[in-house]
Amino acid sequence: AQSVTQLGSHVSVSEGALVLLRCNYSSSVPPYLFWYVQYPNQGLQLLLKYTSAATLVKGINGFEAEFKKSETSFHLTKPSAHMSDAAEYFCAVSLLFSGGYQKVTFGTGTKLQVIP
Amino acid sequence: DAGVTQSPTHLIKTRGQQVTLRCSPKSGHDTVSWYQQALGQGPQFIFQYYEEEERQRGNFPDRFSGHQFPNYSSELNVNALLLGDSALYLCASSSISIRDRGTGNTIYFGEGSWLTVV
Numbered sequence A: 001a002q003s004v005t006q007l008g009s010h011v012s013v014s015e016g017a018l019v020l021l022r023c024n025y026s027s028s029v030p031p032y033l034f035w036y037v038q039y040p041n042q043g044l045q046l047l048l049k050y051t052s053a054a055t056l057v058k059g060i061n062g063f064e065a066e067f068k069k070s071e072t073s074f075h076l077t078k079p080s081a082h083m084s085d086a087a088e089y090f091c092a093v094s095l096l097f098s099g100g101y102q103k104v105t106f107g108t109g110t111k112l113q114v115i116p
Numbered sequence B: 001d002a003g004v005t006q007s008p009t010h011l012i013k014t015r016g017q018q019v020t021l022r023c024s025p026k027s028g029h030d031t032v033s034w035y036q037q038a039l040g041q042g043p044q045f046i047f048q049y050y051e052e053e054e055r056q057r058g059n060f061p062d063r064f065s066g067h068q069f070p071n072y073s074s075e076l077n078v079n080a081l082l083l084g085d086s087a088l089y090l091c092a093s094s095s096i097s098i099r100d101r102g103t104g105n106t107i108y109f110g111e112g113s114w115l116t117v118v
Helices: none
Strands: A002-007 A010-014 A019-027 A032-038 A044-050 A056-058 A064-068 A073-078 A087-096 A102-106 A110-115 B005-007 B010-013 B019-024 B031-037 B044-050 B053-057 B064-068 B074-078 B087-094 B113-117
Touching: A002 A087, A002 A102, A010 A019, A019 A032, A019 A087, A019 A110, A032 A064, A032 A073, A032 A102, A044 A056, A044 A064, A044 A073, A073 A087, A102 B044, B005 B087, B019 B031, B019 B087, B019 B113, B031 B074, B044 B064, B074 B087
Parallel strands: A010 A110, B010 B113
Antiparallel strands: A002 A019, A019 A073, A032 A044, A032 A087, A056 A064, A064 A073, A087 A102, A087 A110, B005 B019, B019 B074, B031 B044, B031 B087, B044 B053, B064 B074, B087 B113
């Protein structure tokens, strides 16, 4: 079984401040982890993914995430928030089955508000 | 290179009716998954199609069914609509290809179809 917990359904930061969105996962096997962003009335856009190649993963728009196995965490960070970062962010864990099929489980999402 | 395309973008149905949503995967992708995203929640996995067969299924009743065509496009059908079926339905495509196998196939999402049941 796999699951994802996102701590904080709403996060507010000032423009230029550090963004930290928390994600903890549970997986019976080494996980593949993703962060997606969803802007209002839009679909999901992939920010970054962890596939065991490196624990620190860099994504688009200046975001990065660090995989910490000991803490079962995959927190998303950005050094300086921009107004355009206001959106909802979803952490997800993927379980691969034999044959290459996969099932992705999403967290409940964190809405990021950026205050001017 | 077109991404994942879905249609229609918005629709309103009455309780008890049936609805069909359509999805064309990203070019080169052979696997289509469907997700339901209710307001204020994360996407919930409905099912996944590969080679025109349902390969994985989430915790959704049989009222939810699907189909995949030889060109990899897919349909999601929902029968006997309930008010609780109102949601954003997202289609996602990926590739069970040698290139990505074992590294976490990247899944690309469409813009979704907004279904309102009244």
